[in-house]
Amino acid sequence: DIVMTQSPDSLAVSLGERATINCKSSQSVLYSSNNKNYLAWYQQKPGQPPKLLIYWASTRESGVPDRFSGSGSGTDFTLTISSLQAEDVAVYYCQQYYSTPQFTFGPGTKVDIK
Amino acid sequence: EVQLVQSGAEVKKPGESLKISCKGSGYSFTSYWIGWVRQMPGKGLEWMGIIYPGDSDTRYSPSFQGQVTISADKSISTAYLQWSSLKASDTAMYYCVRHNIAVAGGDYWGQGTLVTVSS
Numbered sequence: 001d002i003v004m005t006q007s008p009d010s011l012a013v014s015l016g017e018r019a020t021i022n023c024k025s026s027q028s029v030l031y032s033s034n035n036k037n038y039l040a041w042y043q044q045k046p047g048q049p050p051k052l053l054i055y056w057a058s059t060r061e062s063g064v065p066d067r068f069s070g071s072g073s074g075t076d077f078t079l080t081i082s083s084l085q086a087e088d089v090a091v092y093y094c095q096q097y098y099s100t101p102q103f104t105f106g107p108g109t110k111v112d113i114k
Numbered sequence: 115e116v117q118l119v120q121s122g123a124e125v126k127k128p129g130e131s132l133k134i135s136c137k138g139s140g141y142s143f144t145s146y147w148i149g150w151v152r153q154m155p156g157k158g159l160e161w162m163g164i165i166y167p168g169d170s171d172t173r174y175s176p177s178f179q180g181q182v183t184i185s186a187d188k189s190i191s192t193a194y195l196q197w198s199s200l201k202a203s204d205t206a207m208y209y210c211v212r213h214n215i216a217v218a219g220g221d222y223w224g225q226g227t228l229v230t231v232s233s
């Protein structure tokens with residue numbers, strides 16, 4: 001089983017400042033056949049279902065603001081919010097899609113305003 | 115417009131059975147996998163399993179194998195999650211999600227079904 005970990009558990013960032021969330025998988029989620037990382041990032045606001053932000057580790061989903069970016073490869077990944085806005089307060093999850101059928105999520109990182 | 119609409123909240127007693135639904139619209143229901151995700155109160159997301167409605171190929175996360183049954187009726191574009199004997203620990207929000215292999219991610223989510231199991 002692929003185990004996903006995230007750090008930090010929570011962070012508080014001032015409006016307009018950068019927020020960085022890390023995600024690590026216990027084994028590589030990079031498929032050598034297509035050179036794609038099977039890693040997605042989601043945002044979940046209270047009382048709402050998760051929303052897909054980033055797929056293939058670094059591709060922004062349509063309609064997602066460009067202040068959100070994803071990077072990394074293999075086992076280490078990062079979600080960056082370049083300039084935190086009030087509406088970005090949420091819990092952020094990474095998820096690996098490499099290991100069928102157990103598409104495990106990370107434990108989540110809560111982002112708040114400082 | 116792609117939509118996944120889930121059935122309403124349920125309150126059940128331990129030992130009772132339950133089947134919740136997720137109806138897809140606005141896309142070819144038989145061409146995308148549908149997954150189920152559990153979120154216990156105040157906790158994170160847990161992947162339960164996935165079904166391909168086109169041929170009913172179903173795969174379970176080991177943690178949920180034998181605990182739930184995932185099925186689909188492609189004639190009415192609906193996926194299901196069912197329990198034969200609920201436990202208090204099944205109390206959670208359950209989401210269905212369309213798994214889009216083109217993006218290797220869940221691009222559309224249902225609104226969630228809250229299941230409460232209490233004596």
